[in-house]
Amino acid sequence: MKLMDIFGALKRDMDFIERQLYRSxxxxxxxxxxxxxxxxxxxGKRLRPVFVLLGGKFGNYDLQRLQxxxxxxxxxxxxxLVHDDVIDDAGTRRGKPTVKAKWDNKIAMYTGxxxxxxxxILATELSNPEIHRILSKALVQxxxxxxxxxxxxFNTEQTVRNYLLRIRRKTxxxxxxxxxxxxxxxGAPEKVxxxxxxxxxxxxxxFQIRDxxxxxxxxxxxIGKPPGSDMRQGNITLPVIYALQEADLRADLLREISGIHAEDGTGEVSKAIDMIVSSSGIRRSEELADRFIQKALDALDELPENKARSHLKEIALFVNKRSY
Known part of the structure; x- marks a missing residue:
């Protein structure tokens, strides 16, 4: 089953969620x-609402509550994303102008x-205080x-651990x-x-490693944006961290990254990208993403068997091989 088949199975409910998004x-x-x-x-992929609906399939499924x-x-x-675009000075997202590009930074921040x-406000429609606590803690993180x-x-000394902690919180x-x-x-059981x-x-x-x-x-x-946008913005990601660990590559790659930084993120990134792609950074990042996906599949194996579990498995496999 492909991802679009999963979305097709949830189409009626996702159309309802989409309408509620606009109304909200x-x-x-x-x-x-x-x-x-x-x-x-x-x-956007609307993956988060899809995950909510599929999670709801393990209890008493009620779209009016799940919305x-x-x-x-x-x-x-x-x-x-609106706030990210201000911080990153991003002109496009998904191939379209960002709020900060079409209006300005102040309007974008207030929009966010x-x-x-x-x-x-919408979350207060549910009376379960534990849901509110989890949601609030997530916003803090x-x-x-x-x-x-x-x-x-542009911190080229950061570790893999720094990176993993950051993407845990951000994504x-x-x-x-x-x-x-x-x-x-x-109302699903706590273990579920x-x-x-x-x-x-x-x-x-x-998902974030693949991104x-x-x-x-x-x-x-x-991807809806120029390749190398992360480096231009100073965001040192996992493949870059791994590439910088290679002694024969580190000095040259540091020089390229320093040049991008010195030009306020407007420098040419193609040489740096070529270096990273030729390193073991891509393969090692893919291997780590594979390990996370296997852990996700292991958690699914402990859940009750139903169609939602099958859908969640297909989404995990899609995430790990996606090209957009």
């Missing part, structure tokens, strides 16, 4: 509604804040992850709680929601 940001202020709508219309988790989580993800606030990324811009945690909170909102958290965490780690690989190995058409 409409009406309070004309400009904020316009900028938020611009962001949502840029699209109060699925919509806030996608809004939180979207708000983080507005979307975050809308997410929290995401903020810390953002600060860590800013602190480590994996939100995917993990999407799976977990979907199950919790549906915890196993889904483990699955989502490991898929999220692999960072695509930034170096993908095309502008496939």
């Amino acid at each position: 940001i409409d009406g309070d202020d004309e400009l904020l509604s316009e900028t938020s709508l611009h962001l949502l219309k840029a699209g 109060h988790v699925a919509v806030p989580l996608e809004l939180i993800h979207s708000a983080s 804040d507005y979307i975050y606030a809308k997410a929290l 995401m903020s810390i992850g953002e600060m860590e990324q800013i602190r480590d811009f 994996a945690l939100l995917i993990a709680i999407s799976c977990q909170l979907g199950a919790m909102a549906a 929601s915890w196993l889904l958290y483990r699955y989502g965490y490991n898929v999220g780690m692999a 960072d690989l695509l930034d170096l190995c993908g095309t502008e058409k496939s």
Whole structure:
């Protein structure tokens, strides 16, 4: 089964979630509604709502309840992207102008804040305080992850451990709680929601590693931004860290990265990309992503067997081999 088949099986419910997303940001202020709508219309895989719905299949599936988790989580993800684009000075996302490029940095920051606030309001429709606690803790950790990324811009001395902690906070945690909170909102057993958290965490780690690989190995058409954008912005990712560990490559690669930094991120990155691609950094990153996916599949094996479990397995396999 392909990813589109999974989305097809959930199409009616995902169409409902999509409508609720648009409704959630409409009406309070004309400009904020316009900028938020611009962001949502840029699209995206909507993986987090899909994870919520599939997590809900392990309990008493109720779309009316699950929307109060699925919509806030996608809004939180979207708000983080608006803020990321300001920090990264990104002109495009998914091939379309960012909010900061179409308007300005101030409008983009307030748009992100507005979307975050809308997410929290929607989540209050569920009375379970544990759901609110998990959601709030995740927001704190995401903020810390953002600060860590800013602190480590162009830091070529950072370790693999630094990188893994950062992507845990920035990416994996939100995917993990999407799976977990979907199950919790549906009243699934605690062990089930915890196993889904483990699955989502490991898929999220692999997802970000693959994202960072695509930034170096993908095309502008496939990834919606120029290859090497992470390096231009100073974001030292896993393949770069691994490549810098190679003694015969380190000095030359450091020189290239230093040149990009000296030119405020506008320097040529093609030589640096060629060096990284020719190193063991790509292979070692792929191997680590493989290990995270295997851990995700191991968690799935402990869950009750149903169609949702099969769908989650297919998503994990897609994440690990995706080219966009």
